Amino acid sequence: MWTAFKRIVKAGFTGFWRNAFVSAAAIFVMTVALFVIGSTLMIDTLLKVSLQNIQQKVDINVYFVPTADQAAIDQLQVSLEALPDVVEVLYTSRDQALEEFSIRHRNDKTIMQGLEELGENPLGASLSIRAAETSQYEGIAAFLDQQQAQEDPRSPLIGEINFLKNREAIDRLTSIIAAVENASYITLTVLILASVLITFNTIRLAIYTSREEISVMRLVGASNTFIRGPFVLQGIMYGVVAGILALLIMYPLIVWLGPATESFFQFNIFTHFVTEFGTLSLTLVGTGIVLGMVSSVLAITRYLRV
């Protein structure tokens, strides 16, 4: 058993070197395929992160009237935080609102003068509410509407809910996000499927060139395992080498793209590549190994029926 294993391994390695041209061709195609898979995964991450970024920027703001009761505001904040869809509720007090307003308009003399003439703070407190998914804002807005409808008309609390104003933009963004996610899944699937098929065909061709040899081995009395072993090992070696090559090609590309993604997506792809290097290299080399092995087994089985 051990001797047979040793011989299969040795035959696999010599076959790999002596069929250098076929090996090189198979590795080249597999490298391209794995590079495509790796890049797709990277682009997918980038897309997800940027969608998350955009989603984080969407929120609902509730502006309270300046005379609103602080206890009622606190209570609303608590009940909003209790909603399952709500991720975060940020409170801005009247003073903070005034300060932000003054900073924003410090160069606008007319506004600053108007503010001084008023003598008191015309701004109300506000709550900024964030949900995990843009599609969940609809429900939160409905909850707020209901709150507004229930309040006592003599002591109003909520002045304005800006969801209704932003509704169109939020709806559009929600549908764009859904479309982008679907498109990226479809692209990912198609690209991976194409890579798998191309790899499978290349290995099949590589083994096709050896079909005469396989029939000779059968006639000389070699068992199927003994014939198949070296070819399967070669498939695995193609996968390992191609996986490493794909990573090596991706590296400079990602180093180069790092600063660009940093400024455009607020997400450095190079940092991500470095932190996720273990998973990514395991995924690529692992995919290579599985692809090479399965393709070899499937391809060689055809020629073992002598």
Next chain:
Amino acid sequence: MIYFDKVSKLYNGGNAVALADVSFQVGPKEFVSIVGHSGAGKTTLLKMLIAEDVPSEGQVFFESLDVHKIPRSKLPKFRRKIGTVFQDFKLLPHKTAYENIAFAMEASGRSDEDIAENVPQALALVDLENKIWNFPGELSGGEKQRVAIARAIVNQPDIIIADEPTGNLDPIATYEVVQILRKINDLGTTVIMTTHNKGVIDELGRRVITMDEGRIVRDDNEGKYIL
């Protein structure tokens, strides 16, 4: 030791007859030549013996074993009892002469020591000690066939079958190959050879089976090439 019992092989639903009702026996240590025109059924006959082809009717026995009742998984083991030599040599192109011969031994699970001892001996028997590390592409036709013979005998099979072993060789190489087969037979191995070569048959002076259109038309113990 080999017994063909009323073996027929039909192709195309019975329109083409490769073998028709063939029966004969081969005893131990015999040297049998099978002659006949192209398409007479010689190669089909040999393929039946190594279970590469299945008869439409009849049975082929190797000792007491019905060759076509051997399960697929046991075929490799059965084929190791038979050394095969082909007209087109069928060497593994990416292996050296030594590795080609060693492969047959590795496949049958022989130990490394056995291989290291027997392969040079087999190469010496076919007079190729100086071409041990050459690849088939670097050998002449005659040398390739001698490597193929060395591979066929290295597992000490009970029988060697040679399908037109001299078909691609010049007269000198032909003479050498036939001498080697004769030597192997003298050492006690049964040899079954198909050939077209009249000179080879007449010079051998051993048993000759003559085939025509899938039938055995002559079977002479010290035959000549008569067609």
